[in-house]
Amino acid sequence: MTPEILGAIAIAYVAFMFVLAHAADRASIAGRWRWMDSPVVYTLSLSVYCSAWTFYGAVGYASRSGLEFITIYLGPSIVFAGAWWGLRRLVRVARMHRITSVADLISSRYGKSPWIAVLVTLIAVTAATPYLALQMQSVTMALGAFAEPGQKLPGAIPLWVAIGLAAFAILFGTRNLAADERHHGVVIAIALEAVVKLAAFIAVGCYVVWGLADGPADVLARIDRFSTTEAAKGWIIQPERWAVLIVLAGSAVVVLPRMFQVLIVEAGDDDRLRHAGWAFPVYLLALSIFVLPITVIGRDLLPAQSDPDLHVLNLPLSQGKDGLATLVFLGGFSSAMSMVVVSAIAVSTMVANHWFVPFWLWLREIPITRRPHDAPRRDDLRSLMLNARRLGIIGVVGSGWLYHQMSGGASALAAMGIVAFSGMAQVVPSLLAGMLWRGATRRGALAGISAGAMIWFVMVFLPSLGLLGQPQLWAGIDPFAGSVAIALFVNVSLLIVISLFDFPPPAERLQSFSFVNGVAPDAAPADPAQSATAEALLALASRIWGTETALRQFRDAAEEQGKSGFLPDLTSRFVSQFERALAGTVGAATASALTSRVLGRGAVTVADLMDVAGETQRTKETNERLELASHELARTARKLQESNDKLTAISSQKDAFLGQISHELRTPMTSIHAFSEILKEPDLPGSERERFAGIIHDEAGRLTRLLDNLLDLSVLEGGQARRHAEVVNLHDLIERAVTLAEISAPGRPAQIERDPLAEHLPVITDPDRLLQVLINVLANARKYCDAPQPIIEISTRRHPDGRTEIDVTDNGSGIAADRQTLIFEKFARLNEASRIPGAGLGLAICQEMMGFLGGTIAYIPGQGGACFRLILPHLPPTAHHPQ
Amino acid sequence: MRGRVPEHFLERGAYRRRRIEEAARMVPVVFALLTLLPMLWRPAQMSFSFGAVWLVSVWAITILISAILFRMLGRSQPDPPSADTSLATEPADDA
Numbered sequence: 001m002t003p004e005i006l007g008a009i010a011i012a013y014v015a016f017m018f019v020l021a022h023a024a025d026r027a028s029i030a031g032r033w034r035w036m037d038s039p040v041v042y043t044l045s046l047s048v049y050c051s052a053w054t055f056y057g058a059v060g061y062a063s064r065s066g067l068e069f070i071t072i073y074l075g076p077s078i079v080f081a082g083a084w085w086g087l088r089r090l091v092r093v094a095r096m097h098r099i100t101s102v103a104d105l106i107s108s109r110y111g112k113s114p115w116i117a118v119l120v121t122l123i124a125v126t127a128a129t130p131y132l133a134l135q136m137q138s139v140t141m142a143l144g145a146f147a148e149p150g151q152k153l154p155g156a157i158p159l160w161v162a163i164g165l166a167a168f169a170i171l172f173g174t175r176n177l178a179a180d181e182r183h184h185g186v187v188i189a190i191a192l193e194a195v196v197k198l199a200a201f202i203a204v205g206c207y208v209v210w211g212l213a214d215g216p217a218d219v220l221a222r223i224d225r226f227s228t229t230e231a232a233k234g235w236i237i238q239p240e241r242w243a244v245l246i247v248l249a250g251s252a253v254v255v256l257p258r259m260f261q262v263l264i265v266e267a268g269d270d271d272r273l274r275h276a277g278w279a280f281p282v283y284l285l286a287l288s289i290f291v292l293p294i295t296v297i298g299r300d301l302l303p304a305q306s307d308p309d310l311h312v313l314n315l316p317l318s319q320g321k322d323g324l325a326t327l328v329f330l331g332g333f334s335s336a337m338s339m340v341v342v343s344a345i346a347v348s349t350m351v352a353n354h355w356f357v358p359f360w361l362w363l364r365e366i367p368i369t370r371r372p373h374d375a376p377r378r379d380d381l382r383s384l385m386l387n388a389r390r391l392g393i394i395g396v397v398g399s400g401w402l403y404h405q406m407s408g409g410a411s412a413l414a415a416m417g418i419v420a421f422s423g424m425a426q427v428v429p430s431l432l433a434g435m436l437w438r439g440a441t442r443r444g445a446l447a448g449i450s451a452g453a454m455i456w457f458v459m460v461f462l463p464s465l466g467l468l469g470q471p472q473l474w475a476g477i478d479p480f481a482g483s484v485a486i487a488l489f490v491n492v493s494l495l496i497v498i499s500l501f502d503f504p505p506p507a508e509r510l511q512s513f514s515f516v517n518g519v520a521p522d523a524a525p526a527d528p529a530q531s532a533t534a535e536a537l538l539a540l541a542s543r544i545w546g547t548e549t550a551l552r553q554f555r556d557a558a559e560e561q562g563k564s565g566f567l568p569d570l571t572s573r574f575v576s577q578f579e580r581a582l583a584g585t586v587g588a589a590t591a592s593a594l595t596s597r598v599l600g601r602g603a604v605t606v607a608d609l610m611d612v613a614g615e616t617q618r619t620k621e622t623n624e625r626l627e628l629a630s631h632e633l634a635r636t637a638r639k640l641q642e643s644n645d646k647l648t649a650i651s652s653q654k655d656a657f658l659g660q661i662s663h664e665l666r667t668p669m670t671s672i673h674a675f676s677e678i679l680k681e682p683d684l685p686g687s688e689r690e691r692f693a694g695i696i697h698d699e700a701g702r703l704t705r706l707l708d709n710l711l712d713l714s715v716l717e718g719g720q721a722r723r724h725a726e727v728v729n730l731h732d733l734i735e736r737a738v739t740l741a742e743i744s745a746p747g748r749p750a751q752i753e754r755d756p757l758a759e760h761l762p763v764i765t766d767p768d769r770l771l772q773v774l775i776n777v778l779a780n781a782r783k784y785c786d787a788p789q790p791i792i793e794i795s796t797r798r799h800p801d802g803r804t805e806i807d808v809t810d811n812g813s814g815i816a817a818d819r820q821t822l823i824f825e826k827f828a829r830l831n832e833a834s835r836i837p838g839a840g841l842g843l844a845i846c847q848e849m850m851g852f853l854g855g856t857i858a859y860i861p862g863q864g865g866a867c868f869r870l871i872l873p874h875l876p877p878t879a880h881h882p883q
Numbered sequence: 884m885r886g887r888v889p890e891h892f893l894e895r896g897a898y899r900r901r902r903i904e905e906a907a908r909m910v911p912v913v914f915a916l917l918t919l920l921p922m923l924w925r926p927a928q929m930s931f932s933f934g935a936v937w938l939v940s941v942w943a944i945t946i947l948i949s950a951i952l953f954r955m956l957g958r959s960q961p962d963p964p965s966a967d968t969s970l971a972t973e974p975a976d977d978a
Contacts, residue, residue: 067934074918077942081949082911084956085904220932227931237926237934243919274957278950285942292935 003143003153009326010139010333014164017337020192021172021185028184036188037268039275045187045262046280047194049076049253050287051339052138053131053417055197055332056309058288062295063308066235069291071242072417073284075249083277087263089518090254090435091270096520098584101350102260102427106449108588109434109515110442111508117354117589119446120427121347123453124257125396126461127423128347130416132400133407135336136161142332145313146325162401165340166393173345174389182266186341190262193334198286200331204312205290207324208297212315219293226296244481245418251428252421257346258339265346340397348392353587356388361590381543385586407465419464422484426452429492433499438512444499452491459483520576534567535817536598537578538862544585551860553581562635563642566861567817575599642821650825664706668699709841716848723852725876728767730796730804731759737774738794741782750782750790750810759796763804765876769849773857776842777808777868785812785865802874807860809867820859900956907952914945 024036054072061069079086099105103124107117136158144153172185213219226232253259267273298311306314313332316324426449433440460483462468473482504512514520534554541550551566557577558568568574575595582591675692678684684692738752763770781792793809815823824847843857850857850870854877860867893901918938922929929937 066930067938070935070938074938074942077945078911078915078918081914081945082908084907084953086911220936223932223935232931235930237922237930239923239926242922242926246915246919271957274953277953278946281942281946281949285939285946289939 002148003146003151006143006146006326006329007157009330011164013330013333014168014337017189017193018168018171021168021189023185024188025172025175025185036184039272039279041187041191042262042267042272043276043279043283044191044194045266046259046276047197047283048190048258048262048338048342049256050197050284050335051131051417052135052332052336054287055201055335056138056142056312057417058291059294059298059311060307060309062291063299063311064234066232067237067292068241068245070288071245072249073288075246075251076253077281077284078246079250079253080277080280083273087254087277088270088273091264091267091273093435093515093518094264095267095270096518096580097514097588098580100265100353100584100587101346102255102257102424102431103350103354104583104587104589105260105264106427106430106434106445107354108583109511110430110440110445111505111511112588112592113442113446113508114354114358114589114593116430116442116446116449117350117587119449119453121350121354123423123426123449124347124350125399126457127420128257128343128396129399129403130407130465131420132340132343132397133404134416135340136401136404138332138336141307141310142313142329145310145317146329158401158404161336162340162397165337166344166397168337169341169344169348169393169397170390173341173348173393174386182268183345186345187262187266190338190342193338194283196334197331198283200327200334201287201290201312203324204316204328205294207321208315209290209293212297212301212319213293216293219296222296222300223292226299238478238481240481240485241478244484248418248421248425248484251425255424255427255431256420257350257424258342261342261346261349340400344393344396347396348389351392351395352385352388353590356392357385357586358590358593360384360388361593381540382546385544415464418480419460422460422480422487423453423456425484426456426487426491429488429495433495434512434515436516437499438509438516439499440495440512441499441502441504442508443502444495444497447498448491448493448495451494452487455483455487455490459487520580533599534570535861537570537595538566539864540594540598541578541582542862544582547860547863550862553578562638565821567820569638570599646821646825649822653822653825661706665703668703671699672696709845713841713845713848716845716852723766723876724768725764725766727762727764728770730761730763730806731756733767733771734759734774734794734796734806737771737778740771741775741778748782748785748790750785750792753791753793755795759794761796761798761804763872764874765853765872769853770872773846773849773870774806774808776846777857777870780842781808781810781866781868785810787811787813787865804872806870806872807867808870809863810865812865814861814864814866815859817861820861823859824857903952903955907949907956910945910949910952914941917941 027036058069058072061072094105097105097108099108103117103120106120107113110116139161140153140157143157147153169186172189173183175183175185209216209219213222227235254263294311294315295308298306298308298315302311302314302318313325313328316322316328429452430440430445430449434445458468459471460480463470463479470479471483473479538550538554541553544550545553554566554568557574558565561568561571561574563569579591579595582595585591586594675696679689679692679696734754738754778792782790785792787810791811793807793811795807795809797805797807799805824843846857854873854875856871858869858871860869918941921937922934928934
């Protein structure tokens with residue numbers, strides 16, 4: 001087995017992971033995700049805790065310090081034994097607030113403070129960089145173990161590892177921007193890698209215990225024999241290190257960016273912790289039980305100068321077991337790969353959400369409330385976020401690689417796992433206090449974390465790089481354990497003392513109430529409902545999530561309130577739900593800033609706070625049934641109110657219409673009457689006679705058209721019309737509609753933007769009716785678009801279920817929200833005083849016709865201008881048989 | 884002030900469930916003490932084979948007990964909201 005073949009195997013393995021992740025992503029899009037969303041997959045994905053540092057390094061660690069290595073597994077097992085009441089609470093609160101990262105959690109708890117998020121991200125990046133370098137180092141070292149003595153490996157291996165893993169993270173970690181940060185493809189891949197590394201380690205363990213030694217009893221005897229030698233001094237447990245390491249490992253399993261990602265962000269619900277609570281410790285036990293046997297047997301069988309970090313690999317290699325060694329290599333590679341990919345995704349999310357995006361928004365002052373008409377794309381913020389994350393991944397993995405190149409050696413890297421643990425542990429006091437103590441404040445947390453991190457940086461991080469000497473504390477106390485204890489002590493003291501003297505602002509007290517009591521209070525009471533602002537919120541959401549997702553969210557919210565259409569009332573419940581959903585994408589601090597900017601909402605006042613707190617308390621005590629009933633009542637009332645409003649408006653419009661229609665009918669009648677009177681005159685010149693007859697003819701034509709329209713409508717409504725379904729090319733139909741609309745509404749030149757390629761779709765429908773609808777909508781856009789240079793955009797799209805969508809969007813000022821529900825009614829004319837002639841039947845006819853074709857027509861708000869969406873079914877409804 | 888009189892006594896099923904919850908809360912504390920105290924008290928004796936066997940046994944027993952407790956908690960949990968009672972009944976401190 002040569003390093004070249006191994007490299008090829010590794011590449012094939014990565015390629016397989018790409019395929020697997022891709023398939024899982026597709027399955028989740030198609031809704032076949034449920035079987036993969038099981039507690040087993042969740043538990044396996046948690047194994048990303050065991051990086052290459054634990055896979056190879058555990059034996060090296062045990063060889064140097066004996067049983068101490070096991071603290072790295074014991075800490076998490078203790079935390080998971082309490083999963084049911086500790087972690088479950090954390091997962092529940094984090095899901096309630098749509099937390100995206102550990103920095104986001106701390107920031108959200110402490111009043112959505114952007115600065116805490118910036119600080120926590122800084123610690124995470126500092127701690128993660130050398131840790132990532134260590135993973136790349138492990139792959140090179142493992143390949144080196146397979147090389148012949150004296151054979152030089154190419155120096156670019158870490159670079160290719162970094163490029164491959166960054167590509168994986170970018171492809172599957174930044175594919176879309178959802179309201180929850182879950183990555184199904186990545187989770188499935190790391191779950192499978194968890195199986196590979198466990199199988200590899202158990203295989204080599206069994207081989208060592210039963211193949212090389214004579215079973216467990218022999219291994220224990222060898223350990224006892226070893227304990228009498230001089231080298232066993234290093235194995236004696238140092239109590240202060242033991243305690244500190246268990247605490248650190250227990251903290252790390254929650255707050256390390258990659259662990260937070262898989263444990264909390266990717267968790268679909270909190271019930272799975274009931275299973276993971278015992279299954280994950282089983283995984284850790286299985287992975288650690290063979291460490292000590294491999295250590296002692298390696299010590300007995302391998303030459304003294306061989307690197308104990310590679311015993312796992314060298315033991316099977318020295319016995320000529322190439323197949324087993326290859327499996328072990330894949331296990332180690334899996335550990336490195338899952339760690340790098342998940343870390344890159346987690347840290348880059350933090351970097352993008354808490355560094356890049358806020359900075360960019362601050363720098364550019366992007367106009368939030370309304371999309372500028374010349375904006376190049378509708379989802380510009382979304383691509384900004386995704387690109388920020390991609391940049392973050394490249395930055396994070398790249399700095400790991402750079403660090404690896406600069407440090408160059410293994411010795412400085414070996415302790416990096418523990419150093420990273422102790423760095424992230426500085427976040428734990430604020431996290432725990434945030435979940436348990438309502439009195440913990442932002443200033444206290446900020447002071448505690450920064451002081452702790454500073455001490456950690458000087459006393460632990462820099463010495464670990466060899467840039468500073470180990471600090472000499474009291475004699476007999478381990479410098480590492482002592483430094484960590486000092487950092488944590490200062491951290492906790494500052495947090496408590498400053499919090500005790502502090503008085504937090506109302507917005508922060510609201511968050512602390514929510515986190516400690518596990519309830520979701522509604523945000524500050526919003527201004528009285530203004531649908532104009534709801535539309536602005538929708539426009540903002542479209543720019544971040546893309547139009548479809550945003551529309552879906554808004555429609556659901558409106559439905560829940562018992563309203564139709566896409567614009568829900570701005571109740572405080574809706575606003576806080578919206579803000580939390582947004583936080584699931586951009587982080588709490590940015591979401592809060594964006595929402596307040598759109599709503600023009602001021603800070604929360606103490607009075608609001610009392611209101612909210614009182615309300616929450618009362619709600620808790622209210623009988624659930626009563627609450628449900630009143631909810632239902634409110635919904636019905638709102639529905640009634642809505643239809644009442646509509647009826648009143650229609651009734652007045654009907655009166656206006658009757659006046660209008662009489663007027664429209666009377667004008668041609670009057671002129672026909674008058675001119676036919678004149679025609680009766682015997683001595684009229686021939687040319688005059690011709691002219692008057694022409695006028696009568698035109699006016700009669702106008703009358704006919706008007707009556708045709710009315711007739712059309714009644715035929716469609718009466719259900720007596722017949723359909724002539726045939727297959728047509730949508731492109732041809734649109735082409736004709738554009739030409740005809742130009743004739744029917746001349747005089748206003750408009751630029752038509754189309755995508756001819758996407759338009760070539762065969763549809764089965766009644767072409768005449770569809771053509772009429774298209775002409776109507778296009779003519780409307782030409783008539784009513786009030787932009788100085790009208791642009792009409794036509795886009796078409798075919799859904800997987802066979803539906804066809806046609807969007808016609810103009811760049812005018814759109815339709816006011818309070819009129820949007822009325823436009824499809826008969827007799828509706830938006831601006832009574834308009835100079836544009838017409839009886840207001842166009843859209844009513846369109847709606848009837850689309851219904852007749854089995855489709856729908858809807859007004860889509862928040863698109864910058866007026867946007868009408870026609871949806872055609874795959875097949876027109878089967879013709880009903882008229883009697 | 885609460886509008887409703889808090890329940891002082893529970894029927895058998897809920898009573899049993901409370902006790903299981905308390906046991907589940909105790910497991911990590913006991914586990915932590917069993918892995919910490921012997922090591923702090925007699926580091927020299929616990930550093931080799933006896934320590935390894937001790938840790939692995941304690942660990943395996945803890946896993947077994949927590950698996951049983953979590954399973955019982957899941958089974959006696961017909962409706963999700965009831966899991967909230969422990970949070971909801973905690974008195975609110977400053978408001």
